[in-house]
Amino acid sequence: MSSFLKIALKNLFKGPSTDKYPFGETFVPEKLRGKIRHNPKACMACHMCEHVCAGGAIRIKEAEDGSGIDFMVWHNSCAFCGLCEHYCPTGAIHLTNDYHTAHLQEEKYSYVESSFIKYEPCSCCAEPMIPLVPEFSEVVYGKQEDAKGLSKMCEKCRRKAVGKAIWKAGSLCDGTRS
Ligand code: SF4
Numbered sequence: 129m130s131s132f133l134k135i136a137l138k139n140l141f142k143g144p145s146t147d148k149y150p151f152g153e154t155f156v157p158e159k160l161r162g163k164i165r166h167n168p169k170a171c172m173a174c175h176m177c178e179h180v181c182a183g184g185a186i187r188i189k190e191a192e193d194g195s196g197i198d199f200m201v202w203h204n205s206c207a208f209c210g211l212c213e214h215y216c217p218t219g220a221i222h223l224t225n226d227y228h229t230a231h232l233q234e235e236k237y238s239y240v241e242s243s244f245i246k247y248e249p250c251s252c253c254a255e256p257m258i259p260l261v262p263e264f265s266e267v268v269y270g271k272q273e274d275a276k277g278l279s280k281m282c283e284k285c286r287r288k289a290v291g292k293a294i295w296k297a298g299s300l301c302d303g304t305r306s
């Protein structure tokens with residue numbers, strides 16, 4: 129038997145070497161850049177992701193009833209560049225390895241990842257605001273006890289509280305030189 133025939137017969141009984149996709153699942157690399165996932169609990173609505181978005185796919189806007197922030201990502205416009213994830217200071221936005229992004233033309237405006245970031249009252253003046261994410265406030269204010277309290281204040285009250293604390297401490301400079 130010729131070697132060609134041998135290989136042909138061997139392959140015939142071995143079955144297909146490729147996956148049955150799209151009739152079944154296929155291998156997906158862990159780091160594949162697929163659909164976006166947003167975690168509203170970790171988001172401070174800082175707009176950084178919207179600012180760097182290469183595809184103009186992100187929209188962050190106050191809800192019509194003023195109760196919080198609507199966060200939207202149009203998968204139709206997303207270029208899967210990963211800039212939003214790279215620049216997000218709190219890790220609130222991620223590219224998953226979900227590659228199921230095919231959709232009908234008429235679905236292009238509804239094919240969105242949307243979430244809602246609810247305002248909370250400032251612990252000082254009760255103005256509606258988005259609390260600082262604890263991990264982020266730790267980076268900014270250190271691990272001191274009042275960092276937790278500061279994260280529940282609006283930007284204005286936080287600024288006042290930090291200013292007062294500096295004033296009480298006496299000086300902005302600790303006198304050391306590098
Ligand atoms: S992956 Fe790139 S294009 Fe897609 S939402 Fe993020 S920044 Fe925008």
Ligand code: SF4
Pocket residue numbers: 170171172173174175176177178188215216217218219220221
């Ligand atoms: S997802 Fe990240 S970068 Fe985008 S608004 Fe929220 S905290 Fe800022």
